[in-house]
Amino acid sequence: MRVERFGNAVLYNCDNREILSELKGIDALVTDPPYGVDLVERVTKHTHRTATKAYKDDGEYIVEEIIPRVAAAIAIVPVAAVTSGIRWLQRYPIATDIGTIFYPNGAGRSPFGFNCNNPVLFYGACPYLKHGKGSRPNSASATHWLSEEGIDHPCPKPILMMEWLVERVSDEQGQTILDIFMGSGTTGIACSNLKRRFIGIEREEQYFDLACRRIETAQKQDSLF
Numbered sequence: 001m002r003v004e005r006f007g008n009a010v011l012y013n014c015d016n017r018e019i020l021s022e023l024k025g026i027d028a029l030v031t032d033p034p035y036g037v038d039l040v041e042r043v044t045k046h047t048h049r050t051a052t053k054a055y056k057d058d059g060e061y062i063v064e065e066i067i068p069r070v071a072a073a074i075a076i077v078p079v080a081a082v083t084s085g086i087r088w089l090q091r092y093p094i095a096t097d098i099g100t101i102f103y104p105n106g107a108g109r110s111p112f113g114f115n116c117n118n119p120v121l122f123y124g125a126c127p128y129l130k131h132g133k134g135s136r137p138n139s140a141s142a143t144h145w146l147s148e149e150g151i152d153h154p155c156p157k158p159i160l161m162m163e164w165l166v167e168r169v170s171d172e173q174g175q176t177i178l179d180i181f182m183g184s185g186t187t188g189i190a191c192s193n194l195k196r197r198f199i200g201i202e203r204e205e206q207y208f209d210l211a212c213r214r215i216e217t218a219q220k221q222d223s224l225f
Contacts, residue, residue: 007219027175035085079124095121099138127171162190185211192218
């Protein structure tokens with residue numbers, strides 16, 4: 001196991017099953033696991049991008065490997081937001097609530113055309129309602145959420161998307177956010193921007209190295225202010 005620390009972020013290069021039972025004091029889970037679509041490219045109505053794929057991404061793998069890991073992570077946190085994709089959504093643990101991130105340009109191809117809906121499975125109690133801070137929408141539009149270019153990952157998410165998810169399940173600075181499928185590290189960057197602590201786990205070394213570079217840069221920029 002390799003461990004790297006950058007400011008308020010702790011990153012683990014390992015199988016998340018190795019470390020999950022040892023983690024304590026997590027305030028929320030925010031994670032974007034593989035969707036089970038054999039992803040090597042992302043095609044929308046207006047974009048087409050490819051990247052190196054280092055992991056298996058078929059239905060059997062999602063059902064037998066990914067979903068049980070998500071379920072185990074949900075069990076150790078008070079609240080969670082999981083972007084499940086649409087194909088295997090109904091195999092996930094029953095959610096407390098289901099929101100969506102709407103992509104007007106299409107989030108990718110689907111059996112009925114271009115899918116514009118990225119479901120968000122919420123688990124646990126909404127922290128804003130729980131602490132008497134009012135209600136917030138459980139869904140958002142990605143109209144102005146743009147992914148960074150030049151990131152060697154099949155499906156890097158926009159920083160604004162992960163910031164929205166982090167804020168949706170955590171209502172205070174200094175809280176600790178866990179991402180068990182860290183990928184290129186965007187959740188960690190969102191946490192740095194929002195003054196949250198971050199714990200990220202990524203098994204694939206090439207993505208772990210990428211996440212380390214991006215999160216280290218974000219932490220250094222944050223320290224300047």
